[in-house]
Amino acid sequence: MTAPPLLSVSQLRVHFPLRGGVLRHQTGAVRAVDGVSLDIAAGETLGLVGESGCGKSTLGKAVVRLLKPTSGSIHFGATDITQSSQRALRPLRRDFQMIFQDPAESLDPRMSVRAIIEEPFIIHGLGSRAQRVTWVDALLDRVGLPSSAAERYAFEFSGGQRQRIGIARALALKPKLIVCDEPVSALDVSIQSQILNLLVELQQDFGLSYLFIAHDLSVVKHVSDRVAVMYLGKIVELATAETIYRDPRHAYTKALLAAIPSPDPRSKRPKILLEGDVPSPIDPPAGSAFGHRMNHPLYQESVGLDLALREIAPGHWVAADPCCLTAEDWEMLRTGQRSD
Amino acid sequence: MSGAPPNILEVDKLITSFETDRGLIRAVDQVSFAVPEGKTLGIVGESGCGKSVTAMSIVRLLPQPSGKILGGRVMFKGRDLVHASDAEIRRIRGGEIGVIFQEPMAALNPVHRIGRQVAEVFRLHKKISQRDAWDAATEMLHLVRIPAPEKRMLDYPHHLSGGMRQRIVIALALACRPSLVIADEPTTALDVTVQAQILDLMARLQSEMNMSMILITHDLGVIAETCDEVVVMYAGRVVERAAAEELFAHPLHAYTRGLLNSIATLETPSKSILNTIPGMVASLADHTHGCRFCQRMGRASADSRQRPGYAEVSPGHWVETCPECYQP
Numbered sequence: 302m303t304a305p306p307l308l309s310v311s312q313l314r315v316h317f318p319l320r321g322g323v324l325r326h327q328t329g330a331v332r333a334v335d336g337v338s339l340d341i342a343a344g345e346t347l348g349l350v351g352e353s354g355c356g357k358s359t360l361g362k363a364v365v366r367l368l369k370p371t372s373g374s375i376h377f378g379a380t381d382i383t384q385s386s387q388r389a390l391r392p393l394r395r396d397f398q399m400i401f402q403d404p405a406e407s408l409d410p411r412m413s414v415r416a417i418i419e420e421p422f423i424i425h426g427l428g429s430r431a432q433r434v435t436w437v438d439a440l441l442d443r444v445g446l447p448s449s450a451a452e453r454y455a456f457e458f459s460g461g462q463r464q465r466i467g468i469a470r471a472l473a474l475k476p477k478l479i480v481c482d483e484p485v486s487a488l489d490v491s492i493q494s495q496i497l498n499l500l501v502e503l504q505q506d507f508g509l510s511y512l513f514i515a516h517d518l519s520v521v522k523h524v525s526d527r528v529a530v531m532y533l534g535k536i537v538e539l540a541t542a543e544t545i546y547r548d549p550r551h552a553y554t555k556a557l558l559a560a561i562p563s564p565d566p567r568s569k570r571p572k573i574l575l576e577g578d579v580p581s582p583i584d585p586p587a588g589s590a591f592g593h594r595m596n597h598p599l600y601q602e603s604v605g606l607d608l609a610l611r612e613i614a615p616g617h618w619v620a621a622d623p624c625c626l627t628a629e630d631w632e633m634l635r636t637g638q639r640s641d
Numbered sequence: 642m643s644g645a646p647p648n649i650l651e652v653d654k655l656i657t658s659f660e661t662d663r664g665l666i667r668a669v670d671q672v673s674f675a676v677p678e679g680k681t682l683g684i685v686g687e688s689g690c691g692k693s694v695t696a697m698s699i700v701r702l703l704p705q706p707s708g709k710i711l712g713g714r715v716m717f718k719g720r721d722l723v724h725a726s727d728a729e730i731r732r733i734r735g736g737e738i739g740v741i742f743q744e745p746m747a748a749l750n751p752v753h754r755i756g757r758q759v760a761e762v763f764r765l766h767k768k769i770s771q772r773d774a775w776d777a778a779t780e781m782l783h784l785v786r787i788p789a790p791e792k793r794m795l796d797y798p799h800h801l802s803g804g805m806r807q808r809i810v811i812a813l814a815l816a817c818r819p820s821l822v823i824a825d826e827p828t829t830a831l832d833v834t835v836q837a838q839i840l841d842l843m844a845r846l847q848s849e850m851n852m853s854m855i856l857i858t859h860d861l862g863v864i865a866e867t868c869d870e871v872v873v874m875y876a877g878r879v880v881e882r883a884a885a886e887e888l889f890a891h892p893l894h895a896y897t898r899g900l901l902n903s904i905a906t907l908e909t910p911s912k913s914i915l916n917t918i919p920g921m922v923a924s925l926a927d928h929t930h931g932c933r934f935c936q937r938m939g940r941a942s943a944d945s946r947q948r949p950g951y952a953e954v955s956p957g958h959w960v961e962t963c964p965e966c967y968q969p
């Protein structure tokens with residue numbers, strides 16, 4: 302790591318207060334994101350996977366400051382944006398954008414496509430009217446839509462085309478980072494591949510960085526350089542995409558991978574069936590959250606241990622959790638060795 | 642073919658239409674397939690291809706008054722369901738044919754306890770006492786591996802997670818020991834880990850109870866893992882039909898090939914450009930003759946021809962014989 306990362310998140314927590322009683326006292330908190338640290342380099346895609354309710358969308362919204370973090374820090378380049386006011390963030394917002402799962406809900410039905418894509422320029426006071434027309438046409442062309450699309454409304458388009466409109470808007474201000482929150486999961490299989498190809502091409506053309514959030518591990522593997530696996534508000538494993546899929550170390554990562562149905566009837570991969578569901582982030586288990594779900598015999602031992610990520614091999618980080626590692630890996634982490 | 646099990650269901654040239662503002666559209670156009678006893682048939686295709694309408698036609702749950710079956714036969718154990726009386730179809734639906742839907746919350750009543758809803762199925766179809774129905778319902782929850790079933794009987798649907806709710810819906814569908822289950826995207830709303838649990842449960846129950854199944858999904862991975870035979874649908878038409886291994890090993894129709902080639906799997910190299918099928922699923926209203934997939938591909942020949950026919954290329958492997966989409 303020579304160049305400083307584009308985005309650097311450290312010990313980030315996002316807790317939502319739960320209120321109850323007549324006086325609406327705080328009675329507890331949903332620990333949606335509970336101590337996450339990660340970096341994204343320029344031009345890199347970091348994939349973020351996990352089951353629903355694990356906090357991945359909350360994390361995505363927090364890093365672009367659509368949510369206010371409870372504690373921890375977020376640095377964008379050299380700027381600390383953790384506690385910046387919305388006014389202070391506005392000029393920085395040119396650099397980070399977001400694409401949402403359902404483009405129908407994130408595009409205003411009363412605005413023409415031109416108005417939707419033009420809006421970021423107007424907000425930031427960029428260009429003359431004539432310039433903006435050219436820019437919008439160029440953006441539409443870049444995402445594979447005809448310029449005739451500009452005068453129509455978003456609801457006139459199919460899901461895949463609406464996602465292209467959302468991408469065009471996100472691209473308008475030439476951002477450095479785009480947070481993609483389940484960008485293809487609402488789309489048909491044949492349309493998914495069109496959008497994935499577009500995202501990969503745009504990254505190469507503009508040197509974009511992506512935080513790519515999805516529950517589909519095959520899709521995440523396809524687009525990501527590195528992958529972070531999230532479970533109950535915490536990252537449990539982080540490594541290059543190849544490594545995560547070839548050599549997963551954490552029991553949860555292994556179970557997730559084993560659960561993907563393979564489109565080949567002859568492949569008989571071993572199945573690991575997980576029992577139960579993701580526990581509630583309101584009152585998370587004191588020790589290993591995944592060990593608790595698995596009723597692991599070492600669960601009691603994990604209470605009170607520091608379950609933070611440690612580097613088990615160069616660039617391969619895994620939670621130091623006795624319930625979720627092989628005896629060999631746990632021994633290695635406990636004694637502070639590394640496999641090279 | 643003496644060793645092959647007999648077919649429990651035979652769908653023959655089924656045509657289902659909807660009345661819309663733009664006129665009558667054919668959502669299901671001359672669809673034929675058969676489900677052998679104890680086997681699983683998968684129906685795969687993109688949204689709008691007619692897979693759910695096919696399933697709903699079999700059990701006559703089409704939206705009324707716009708949906709109508711205009712032709713064809715649905716033979717279930719020797720009876721033609723298309724012409725069965727309403728009373729008869731109600732007896733069969735939930736009795737001999739169980740139905741599982743994608744969204745469990747839509748299939749469950751939010752204001753009644755789980756126990757009452759499951760017991761109701763027994764009361765309706767089996768004419769047994771309230772107490773016996775309750776016991777049978779508890780036994781059913783046990784069968785679908787719900788922990789502490791006696792307690793869960795007293796819960797409301799919103800108390801349960803998505804996976805647990807889908808187990809309840811499966812319990813409802815299987816309560817009367819149906820000989821055929823129709824599952825419409827049963828795991829699409831679930832996480833992969835929960836999906837694996839539910840698919841495993843369904844496979845185990847299927848072999849325990851010797852059921853036949855129709856599984857509708859857009860996920861080729863789910864098809865490959867669970868189905869014996871596969872029907873590929875595009876815009877209301879069956880484009881290809883074969884045994885699962887045969888279909889994945891030797892896809893013949895351009896649409897099937899396109900689908901199989903376009904998915905990202907764990908084996909595709911990272912950030913490589915995926916194959917795509919241009920355009921999107923055709924609107925059914927626009928196209929009443931010719932090959933619908935040719936229309937999507939923008940081939941000039943699309944409009945000029947009759948609907949293509951079918952050929953059995955190898956035993957059990959059928960393909961729609963459009964000369965552009967299938968070259969022998």
